[in-house]
Amino acid sequence: MRERWKVALAGLAAVGLCICLASCSQMDAVKAASTIHAYLPVVLGLAGDAAAMAPTLDPAAAPAVRAVSAKVQVDLQELETVSGAYAAAPSSDGWARLGATVDALVNEADQGLLAALAIKDPASQTKAKAALSALDAAVHVLDGYLMAARSPAQAQTASSQRVVKLQSVVRYWGPQDWQRVERASGGREGLASMETGLGF
Secondary structure, eight states: OHHHHHHHHHHHHHHTOOOOOOSOOHHHHHHHHHHHHHHHHHHHHHHHHHHHHGGGSOTTTHHHHHHHHHHHHHHHHHHHHHHHHHHHSOOHHHHHHHHHHHHHHHHHHHHHHHHHHTOSSHHHHHHHHHHHHHHHHHHHHHHHHHHHHSOHHHHHHHHHTOSSOGGGTGGGSOHHHHHHHHHHTTHHHHHHHHHHHTTO
């Protein structure tokens, strides 16, 4: 899983895309969509890792992990389509679809991580937590790029629709995961704004 992060960061550096915390201009939005599109293979890989790990879990825990992975994979495919379409031809409808898809992914990944933490079998919980925390943090990287390009009003609307508050999941990410989300959010200033907007 850690190799996927290295590949992602190298790929994004090669593309040379940088999202800065700013009001939502079309240029910011196109950069966010392009960066999200470039990062998607890594998140898809992590969702695949979670799905592949599910059969090794306690039979009582496997179906929930499989279900989360499947839902995330479906929405990631949708995100691949809408992010590519928006980057090629920006529109208000495309921006709304992009935001709605990322918001759905965040809710699914957050709920999946919390479901992993509720697994009773200790060995299964440890494996599920490792896989789903990595996936959750990666989805929040996507969210960070989007939030950095959203207007304050858009970010506030998104926060009101979140099922799980950020503080409920970040404590289970590793330090490197947290740093990646911070960078995607535009650094410490952007992350502080994201935390405030999302009820951290």
